[in-house]
Amino acid sequence: MQTMFRYNWIVREQWYEWCEQVAYEELIRHRTGGVGGILHTLFHIVDVEWSWINRLQGKSDFQESFDSYHTLEKVRRLDKQFRPEVEAFIYAWNESLEKRPFYDPQPDGTVAVDAWGEIIRHVIAHQIHHVGQLSVWAREIDQKPVSANVIGKGLIQPDPE
Amino acid sequence: MQTMFRYNWIVREQWYEWCEQVAYEELIRHRTGGVGGILHTLFHIVDVEWSWINRLQGKSDFQESFDSYHTLEKVRRLDKQFRPEVEAFIYAWNESLEKRPFYDPQPDGTVAVDAWGEIIRHVIAHQIHHVGQLSVWAREIDQKPVSANVIGKGLIQPDPE
Numbered sequence: 001m002q003t004m005f006r007y008n009w010i011v012r013e014q015w016y017e018w019c020e021q022v023a024y025e026e027l028i029r030h031r032t033g034g035v036g037g038i039l040h041t042l043f044h045i046v047d048v049e050w051s052w053i054n055r056l057q058g059k060s061d062f063q064e065s066f067d068s069y070h071t072l073e074k075v076r077r078l079d080k081q082f083r084p085e086v087e088a089f090i091y092a093w094n095e096s097l098e099k100r101p102f103y104d105p106q107p108d109g110t111v112a113v114d115a116w117g118e119i120i121r122h123v124i125a126h127q128i129h130h131v132g133q134l135s136v137w138a139r140e141i142d143q144k145p146v147s148a149n150v151i152g153k154g155l156i157q158p159d160p161e
Numbered sequence: 162m163q164t165m166f167r168y169n170w171i172v173r174e175q176w177y178e179w180c181e182q183v184a185y186e187e188l189i190r191h192r193t194g195g196v197g198g199i200l201h202t203l204f205h206i207v208d209v210e211w212s213w214i215n216r217l218q219g220k221s222d223f224q225e226s227f228d229s230y231h232t233l234e235k236v237r238r239l240d241k242q243f244r245p246e247v248e249a250f251i252y253a254w255n256e257s258l259e260k261r262p263f264y265d266p267q268p269d270g271t272v273a274v275d276a277w278g279e280i281i282r283h284v285i286a287h288q289i290h291h292v293g294q295l296s297v298w299a300r301e302i303d304q305k306p307v308s309a310n311v312i313g314k315g316l317i318q319p320d321p322e
Binding site: 140158 | 164165168192193194195259260261262263273274275276277278279280282283286287289290291292293294296297298299300301306309310311312313314316317318319320321322
């Protein structure tokens with residue numbers, strides 16, 4: 001589980017570096033699908049990751065909109081600000097939390113009950129899914145997307161022969 | 162780990178059902194990004210999943226091209242044919258396999274050594290990434306994509322209060 005968060009953080013950093021090479025207008029241009037743009041997607045990933053980890057801990061989620069974070073620098077700074085709390089939570093994860101219930105009040109008055117293990121996997125898949133969208137938009141502006149490979153990033157050291 | 166394979170199989174089935182509602186020309190139309198089309202992407206996901214699981218077991222991977230599988234029915238049939246082997250491997254997974262080395266000869270004559278745990282996570286992320294691409298292409302043809310939510314699919318039963 002921690003492995004996939006580390007994967008996501010590496011890939012996210014590579015997308016920030018990718019953004020440095022692309023014109024700002026392309027980063028904020030409205031696009032079809034997802035949340036509708038490259039930088040907005042990166043903001044959304046940071047927002048959702050932090051919000052879920054806070055909600056699991058009974059704290060409030062992130063309520064600000066992309067309007068206040070519409071530059072690469074601001075998104076990176078927000079990510080950097082949130083990261084220590086997210087890391088602390090993820091590295092403290094253990095098997096006993098997998099089935100812990102999370103009570104999630106719904107707009108219709110009912111309360112959904114979700115396992116923490118399901119929520120944490122949602123956070124992982126959430127970034128990977130949105131990064132898939134970035135990869136299409138990158139090709140639309142004739143740019144090579146960041147590699148999505150999990151293999152070759154040194155995430156798990158194999159046992160010696 | 163098994164949880165995310167089950168997630169991927171549910172989402173994949175939902176994309177097959179989604180494809181049933183979409184004109185065939187749209188499924189095979191060439192698109193920008195990824196492997197270049199909706200049905201081709203689903204074929205690619207099935208191919209890569211099965212191929213990695215076979216390679217880990219020292220068997221040969223899948224060598225056929227999309228040209229022979231360019232209908233929804235053929236892709237579904239291939240997936241159904243491969244699934245029992247994939248399931249058997251995934252459900253037999255255990256912690257002791259995480260760091261087992263996989264020796265992967267490279268075109269340049271060197272041999273990469275990757276942990277099995279890294280490869281299996283690559284297979285998971287591979288589908289999620291490509292499904293993100295499908296979600297953009299769906300919106301391009303004014304169709305609502307399949308939900309990528311992990312939460313709410315009943316993947317992990319929370320403990321009773």
